[in-house]
Amino acid sequence: MKFVAFERAKQGTGASRRLRITGRTPGIVYGGSAEPLLVELDHNALWHAIKKEAFHASILDMEFAGKESKVLLRNVQMHPFKQLILHIDFQRVEANTKLSMKVPLHFSGEENSPAAKVDACLINHVVTDLEVACLPADLPEFIAVDLSGLVKGKSLHAADLTLPKGVTVVTHGKANPVIVAVVAPVEEVAAPVAAAPAADAKGKGKGKK
The missing domain is CATH 2.40.240.10 (Ribosomal Protein L25; Chain P)
Incomplete structure (x- = not known):
């Protein structure tokens, strides 16, 4: 631009x-x-x-x-x-000096993943951009993140991303931060039907002739 x-x-x-x-x-x-x-x-x-x-x-x-x-x-x-x-x-920007910059993440394939399609898991985008370090010529406009392989019980971490050549993630002390979390759906347990009180049952029985 x-x-x-x-x-x-x-x-x-x-x-x-x-x-x-x-x-x-x-x-x-x-x-x-x-x-x-x-x-x-x-x-x-x-x-x-x-x-x-x-x-x-x-x-x-x-x-x-x-x-x-x-x-x-x-x-x-x-x-x-x-x-x-x-x-x-x-x-x-100097051509031969590395820079650090936050780059947006573009997610795709979420709806086709086994986690969403089969197991109805909640897919939570923990971060929407990522700080990277690279030379100016290697700076990507965005990083594409394919979520079609997400499965239940396994989240996506920074180390799982496919980065462009010459680009590394800046983690600020976090070894391998979570990018996308996969949360299993909460199973609904049907509430037991309350039994009629014994006293009421007996009272109804006495009233019959």
Whole structure:
């Protein structure tokens, strides 16, 4: 995806507030060997861009002063209740430096798995994205997760995923985190029918002649 950024001359709370009134969003680009760069972006174009999955999980082409550079979206600060982007952060991407990034998981085949189709298990997506480490050229837009082989009593872990070449999972200390949990259905036990009290039965018997 591509977006256009413009130089932001002034900084500070007051300057940022005035910038937002004109329909612009303040931002910053940092990382790499260059100094941090203050930028501003068109708010309407940015608002539509952040609704797209690829804007959050892929390398972006930023056009600035007639030149293009590669960046990653790192943070979006939203207004508490207004549809307003207050600030946005980007990180420069260097071709030979590994990066870490959260990548969305795209699930498929769940309804055809033995766990769901035969055993009526509950399939719980524990996570919907996964942090990975790789070179910029190897960064996937998403990771496809085939759930058609799920069976009762066995969950899917990070080690079970088929990752693109050059991509590794960042686990932050967790050896093999669960991606999808398979929960067996709760078996319903029929409640016993209450027997009529013995006293009532005897009373009915006495009343008959």
